Every structure is written in C-alpha cells, then in structure tokens.
Amino acid sequence: MNELLKLLEKNARYDVKDLAGLLSENENELAKQIEVYEKDQVIAGYHTIINWERADVEISKAIIFVNCVPERDSGYDKLAMRIARYPEVESLSLISGKAEFMLVVNAANMREISSFVAHKLAPTEGVNGTETMFILKEYKNNGFMFSDEKEDGERLLVTP
Amino acid sequence: MIFDDEINNTVRYLKPSGIRKFFDLAATRKGVVSLGVGEPDFITPWHIREEAIHAIEKGRTFYTGNMGLYDLRKEICNYYKRRFGVSYDPDKNCIVTVGGSEAIDIVLRTLIKEGDEVILPTPAYVAYAAIIELAGGKVVEVPLKEEDEFKLTPEALKKAVSAKTKAVILNFPGNPTGGIMTHDDYSKIVPILKENGIFAVTDEIYAELTYEGKHCSIASFDEIKDRVIVINGFSKAYSMTGYRVGYILAHKDLIAMALKIHQYMIMCATTPSQYAAIEAAKNGDRDIEEMFISFKQRRNYIVKELNRIGLKTHMPQGAFYVFPSIAISKMGCEEFCEKLLEEENLALVPGNAFGDAGEGYVRISYAYSMEQIKIAIERLEHFLKQFK
Numbered sequence: 424m425n426e427l428l429k430l431l432e433k434n435a436r437y438d439v440k441d442l443a444g445l446l447s448e449n450e451n452e453l454a455k456q457i458e459v460y461e462k463d464q465v466i467a468g469y470h471t472i473i474n475w476e477r478a479d480v481e482i483s484k485a486i487i488f489v490n491c492v493p494e495r496d497s498g499y500d501k502l503a504m505r506i507a508r509y510p511e512v513e514s515l516s517l518i519s520g521k522a523e524f525m526l527v528v529n530a531a532n533m534r535e536i537s538s539f540v541a542h543k544l545a546p547t548e549g550v551n552g553t554e555t556m557f558i559l560k561e562y563k564n565n566g567f568m569f570s571d572e573k574e575d576g577e578r579l580l581v582t583p
Numbered sequence: 584m585i586f587d588d589e590i591n592n593t594v595r596y597l598k599p600s601g602i603r604k605f606f607d608l609a610a611t612r613k614g615v616v617s618l619g620v621g622e623p624d625f626i627t628p629w630h631i632r633e634e635a636i637h638a639i640e641k642g643r644t645f646y647t648g649n650m651g652l653y654d655l656r657k658e659i660c661n662y663y664k665r666r667f668g669v670s671y672d673p674d675k676n677c678i679v680t681v682g683g684s685e686a687i688d689i690v691l692r693t694l695i696k697e698g699d700e701v702i703l704p705t706p707a708y709v710a711y712a713a714i715i716e717l718a719g720g721k722v723v724e725v726p727l728k729e730e731d732e733f734k735l736t737p738e739a740l741k742k743a744v745s746a747k748t749k750a751v752i753l754n755f756p757g758n759p760t761g762g763i764m765t766h767d768d769y770s771k772i773v774p775i776l777k778e779n780g781i782f783a784v785t786d787e788i789y790a791e792l793t794y795e796g797k798h799c800s801i802a803s804f805d806e807i808k809d810r811v812i813v814i815n816g817f818s819k820a821y822s823m824t825g826y827r828v829g830y831i832l833a834h835k836d837l838i839a840m841a842l843k844i845h846q847y848m849i850m851c852a853t854t855p856s857q858y859a860a861i862e863a864a865k866n867g868d869r870d871i872e873e874m875f876i877s878f879k880q881r882r883n884y885i886v887k888e889l890n891r892i893g894l895k896t897h898m899p900q901g902a903f904y905v906f907p908s909i910a911i912s913k914m915g916c917e918e919f920c921e922k923l924l925e926e927e928n929l930a931l932v933p934g935n936a937f938g939d940a941g942e943g944y945v946r947i948s949y950a951y952s953m954e955q956i957k958i959a960i961e962r963l964e965h966f967l968k969q970f971k
Contacts, residue, residue, distance in 0.1 A: 426876065441953065444884035574626050576825075581606040581619035581930055583709045583758075 427456065428465070433566070435469040474569045476561070484513075484529045484558040485536050488522035489544065490551040499523060502549045511539050522554065533557060593717055600709050601936030605920065609930040617930035618959050621758060623878075623903065624950045625822040628870045631863045635826070638858035645854060649846040651679025651830070652857045658864035659830050663813070667790065667800045675835035678842055679852045679860075683788045683816040683829035685845070688714050690784055690812050690831060691750075693841040695720040699749035704735045705938030706906070708758045708786070712938070720749065726940035729897055729908065733762030737771040744775065750782035753801060756789040756901020759937045759946035761882075763901040766799040773804045783811045788829075789902040791820040791871050794879050798901075802832070809834045819902075820871055821863040826856040878903050881949045885956055889947070892964040893971065903950045906934065908943055912970050916945055927962040 426446055430437055439457070443450040460466040475482045489506070493499050499517055503524065507515045513527045526544075530536045536555070545553055561569050587595065609615050626632075638644075650656060656673035663669050671677055680686040687710055695701065695718040703711055704725045712722045725743045727733040740751070755764040776783055783801050790798040802811040816829030829852075831841060851857075863870075882899065889896040889907055896907035909919050916933035923929050932948075934941030949956060 426880070429876075430880070441884065444887050445880035447883040447887070576626055578620050578622060578624070579606065580609045580615060580617045581602060581932060582621045583600065583602045 427453070428460070431457075431466065472565050472567050474561075474564075476569070482529055482531060483533045483536050484527060484561070485533075486556045486558065487526040487528055487540065487544070488554040488556075489524040489526060490521075490553070491523050491549045492551060493523075494549065502547070505547060506544065506550075509539070509543060511536070511543075593719075597713055597716060600713075601917075602709055602932060605930070605932060605936065608921070609924060612924065612928060615924070615928050615930050616955060616959050616962060618947045618949070618951060618956070619930045619932045620948050620950060621904075622824040622950065623819060623822040623874065624952065625874055625877075627821065627823050627826070627859075628863075628867065630866060631821060631823065631859050631870075634862035635855045635859035638855040643854055643858055647679075647851045647854050647857060649842055649851055650677065651852055652854075652861065655679055655857050655861045655864070656830075658861050659832070662864045663800075663832060667798060667803065669800050669802045669808075669813075669832075671832045672835075676832055676838055678831045678838055678845055679857060680816075680829040680831060680845065681849055681852050682818060682827040683786060683814050684710060685849060686814040686816070686829045686831045687711065687784075687786065688717075689841045689844045689848075690814060690833075690837075691715055691718045691720065692844055693837060694718075694750055694782055694784070694812075696749070698747065700745060700747040701749055702740065702743045702751040702781075703938075704739075704752065704754075704757075706733075706759050706934055706941035706944070707752065707938055708754055709936060711752050711754075715752075721747075723748070724938060724940065726938075727757075727760060727762060729906075729944075732897065732900070733757065733760035733906070734764055734768050735772060737775060740772050740775055744779050744781070748779060748781055750784050751776065753783055753785040754788075755785075756793055756798070756899075758789065758902055759904050759932070759934065759941065760906045761899020761902045761904050763793055763795075764799065764801075765796060766803075769799060769801050769804065773801070773807055776810070777807050780810070783807065784814065785811060786814045788814070788816055788819050790815065792875060792878055792903060793901045794882065795900050812837060817860050817863055820874075821867050822870075822874065823856075823859070823863065826853070826859055828852055828856045828860040878949070881951075881953070881956065884953070885947065885949045885960075888956075888960045889963075892960065893967050894963070903948055905947045905949065906941075906944050907947065909945055910943060911967065916942055920945060923963070923966050927966045929959055929962040929966070 439450055439454045443453050491502055494501055511528045511530050513529050515526050518525045540553055540555055656677040659677055660671045660673045691714050697719040699720045700723045701715045701720045702723050702725055704727050715722050723743050725739045785801050802808055802813050813832040817823040886896050886898050894907045896905050899905055912919050916935050920931050920933045932946040934944030
C-alpha cells in the first residue's frame with residue numbers, strides 16, 4: 424500500500440477509480456483503505472501548494488531555529504506541541520545541530536512574524552533563544568518548482 | 584526518382600518504415616493526441632543532465648578512445664553484473680556506441696556474410712529487418728503469437744532454423760508487444776541455439792522495464808555466452824534517448840571485429856553524453872525504480888481501460904507498449920489507424936509497421952501523462968462505438 428500513499432502524496436486529487444486502475448486494485452477496497460489511513464492519521468491531511476507570489480498575494484515566511492531545554496518527563500514533545508499549536512507555525516521538526524527545533528512560520532507580513540516571535544515564541548517557558556531567517560523567494564515547494572523557466576523538451580508525435 | 588538506376592539496389596528496394604509514413608500523416612494535422620511515441624516521457628534526471636553540462640563546461644569535448652571512456656565501460660560492466668548477474672571485462676568485452684541503433688548495425692554487419700539467414704521474431708522493432716538486409720543477410724520471420732504471450736517458443740524457432748542460419752534477434756522485453764522471456768523460456772531455446780551454433784543478438788534496451796520477476800539476460804547461460812551479443816543503452820532505462828549512448832557486450836573476438844567498423848564509421852560516441860552516462864550507470868538505480876513504478880501503474884491502468892472499452896488487450900510483462908487486437912473493427916490495422924486519426928485525431932501505430940505478424944493489432948505507448956492517456960481512451964471509446 425506504500426504505492427497508494429506515494430501516489431496520493433504526489434497528487435491528492437487522484438480519484439479512487441484512477442487509483443484502482445493504476446494499482447490493479449478493487450475500487451471499493453481501495454476507498455476503504457484510504458478511509459482507514461485517514462482515520463489512523465497515516466494520511467494526516469490534504470493541502471494545495473500555492474505559489475502566492477504568482478497569485479499576487481503578499482505573505483511572509485520565515486525559518487526559525489529554536490533553542491530549548493528538554494523537560495524531565497516528556498523530553499521535547501510537550502514543548503513542541505505547545506509551539507506547534509500556533510496557527511502561524513506551518514511545520515515544526517526536532518533537528519540535530521545547534522538548535523533543537525526548526526519551524527517554518529507564515530503570516531501576512533514580516534511585522535506579524537516579528538510579533539509572533541517576540542510575544543509568543545520567545546517568551547514560551549523552556550525556549551532559550553530563537554534565530555529567525557526570512558524567506559525572500561521560494562523556488563521549490565514540496566517537490567513543485569515555482570520557476571518561470573519551463574522544461575520544454577518536445578517529443579515527436581510518432582517514433583519507432 | 585532520377586537516380587533510380589544508379590542507386591544501390593539494396594537501398595533502392597528497402598521498404599520505407601511504416602512508422603515514418605504514419606508520422607508524416609499525423610504531422611499534417613492539428614490537435615492530434617498521440618500514443619505513438621517509442622520513448623519515455625520523463626525528462627532525463629537532473630543529476631545526469633548536470634553531468635553532461637559539467638562535461639561541456641570543463642571542456643570535455645574531444646574525441647574519446649574508439650571503445651568509449653574506460654570509466655563508462657567499467658560502469659556498464661558493473662551495472663550488468665549488479666542488475667543481471669552477467670560478468671564482462673571493460674577492457675575486452677565492451678564498445679560504447681551511438682545509441683542501441685549503431686550497436687545493432689555494427690553487430691549485424693560484423694556477423695552476416697552474403698546470404699546468411701537471420702531469424703527475426705516479429706512483430707519487431709522496425710530497424711532489425713532493414714539492417715539485416717543492408718548487411719546482405721536474409722530475414723527469416725518467426726511470427727510471435729498473442730496466445731504465447733508474444734514469446735519465442737522452441738517449436739517456432741526450430742522450424743525457422745536452416746543450415747544458413749547465422750543468428751537470431753532477441754528483443755525481450757520487446758517493442759512493440761511488451762513480451763518477455765523468463766529464465767524458463769530461455770532454457771527451452773538455448774539448447775537449439777547451442778546445437779546449431781547460432782549467435783543470439785539480444786537487444787535488452789527495455790530490460791529495466793520487466794514487470795513480473797527480474798529481467799533474464801540470455802547471456803547468463805554460460806553454455807552459449809560466447810555466442811551471445813548483448814545490445815543495450817541508456818535511452819529507455821534512464822530516459823536518455825536524445826543523448827544517443829548505447830553499448831555492445833560480447834566475446835572479445837567479436838568486439839575486436841565490430842570495433843573495426845565502429846572506428847572507421849563513428850570514431851566514438853558523443854563525449855559529453857558519455858560522461859552523463861557514467862553518472863547514470865553509477866548513481867541512477869533510484870531513477871530506474873521510480874520510472875519503473877510509474878510505467879507499471881500506467882500499464883495497469885491502460886490495459887484495464889482498453890479492455891473496458893472493448894479492445895481485447897493482453898497484459899504485457901515488459902516495456903511501455905500494449906499491443907491490442909483490433910479484430911472487433913474488422914479492419915486492417917492501417918485503415919483502422921488512418922480512420923482513427925481522421926475521425927478522432929488520435930495517433931496510434933499500425934501493427935504491421937513491425938512486420939506482417941503485426942497485422943490485426945495496433946501499438947499503443949503508455950509513456951504519456953495520465954491526462955493524455957485519459958483523453959486518448961475517450962477518443963478511442965467514441966471511435967469504437969461504431970463497431971458494436
């Protein structure tokens with residue numbers, strides 16, 4: 424069933440009929456399997472990748488490294504969940520290296536991100552320090568190119 | 584043609600490719616949806632393209648040795664050992680060629696003496712018969728049958744063997760049928776080849792697209808390995824058709840002879856392409872896996888859809904073609920394809936472009952996006968309604 428998950432990861436809009444054809448599976452069974460994945464949070468959600476710059480909508484994104492201390496019982500998990508619940512936080516990962524967490528945060532503008540860091544993130548108990556890097560331009564997002572440069576290799580209509 | 588009498592007779596009477604004729608027809612129309620292409624739809628993986636660019640930037644643009652870059656031959660031999668369990672020596676058993684096409688040409692010119700017979704299981708890739716004739720050989724066609732899953736059976740092979748038989752062409756997985764030969768299948772024909780001293784010219788360009796089980800190279804049969812000539816290349820496995828890099832793996836004495844033609848005619852394969860090919864052979868196994876899964880899924884989809892709309896289609900075990908029967912239409916395959924193009928603007932390739940045994944079939948390539956495949960199926964379904 425990894426193949427099913429990989430297909431859906433690339434394109435959440437596949438309909439079950441097409442998936443059944445591609446995987447040589449029964450349509451009803453496949454639909455049930457997807458439901459199970461959704462229920463078990465193996466499929467945690469579906470989202471659309473939007474090139475906001477092209478849509479002419481101003482948003483700001485930043486990568487924030489967070490230094491923090493682990494708690495005696497829960498390690499980093501409890502703190503991670505406290506931070507992750509903020510809607511500004513698009514993704515949060517525990518990482519190796521000089522910081523403990525890496526966040527991708529997005530908001531309407533840089534001022535809002537600064538305010539989020541100053542008033543919510545930095546004062547959180549357990550957070551020792553933050554380092555914020557604003558994203559200036561996105562070239563690739565979740566496997567999709569955001570570039571105007573198209574790869575335009577053309578095949579002939581009929582070849583041997 | 585004003586020069587008819589002066590032209591080489593073999594060339595003059597060589598049958599033009601049925602594919603070319605159909606391409607010309609399709610090219611005159613607008614909005615054509617085609618499932619007629621014999622190459623993968625992936626753009627070459629970036630790490631391979633990047634090597635070609637790097638080679639040009641570094642000025643690696645001179646001729647290479649005739650056999651091809653040593654590092655490339657070494658990687659090709661490593662690849663054959665790693666993927667198919669067959670050992671070759673990069674110093675003695677390998678020539679890098681300009682695509683599999685040059686390899687077919689120089690191998691057949693090396694082997695064939697005037698009047699030699701070459702057994703060609705058909706339907707087959709269009710170049711084999713022409714090159715056999717150009718080399719002075721005689722084509723002995725062996726029709727592959729749908730009920731045999733387009734495999735070469737020992738009975739059919741035996742029937743075609745004569746005292747003049749020099750070689751047999753094997754192309755499994757095959758264009759246009761997608762037929763494969765397993766180890767078991769080969770073990771039934773190997774004794775016939777051995778007994779009659781027949782060379783096996785095995786074009787394994789689609790080897791990586793073997794869907795059930797692993798590809799079996801006939802070169803893995805030690806008892807005939809000296810008489811097996813492997814032809815392969817980077818076009819299909821790594822989606823590198825335009826780079827034109829192929830190769831021959833064979834006994835050192837055959838390589839020495841084929842090299843004579845190669846060195847006078849070609850000198851060497853394109854240098855930046857050879858560097859790109861090194862990267863592919865060394866670090867491209869993951870690309871192969873990804874393309875394999877994608878082709879397999881599209882094969883499953885298209886076979887199911889074709890059968891649903893009434894075109895009886897057997898499930899091919901290799902390559903990226905399906906070869907359905909068009910018996911339902913009661914038309915010849917050329918008429919079928921011409922009418923389909925005219926009425927629905929959909930281009931498929933008539934089966935007889937691959938030899939007489941392909942009559943009654945069409946070749947459909949599924950090296951296309953799902954969107955294109957869906958549109959093509961809709962058009963085909965609409966077209967088939969008139970026959971129900």
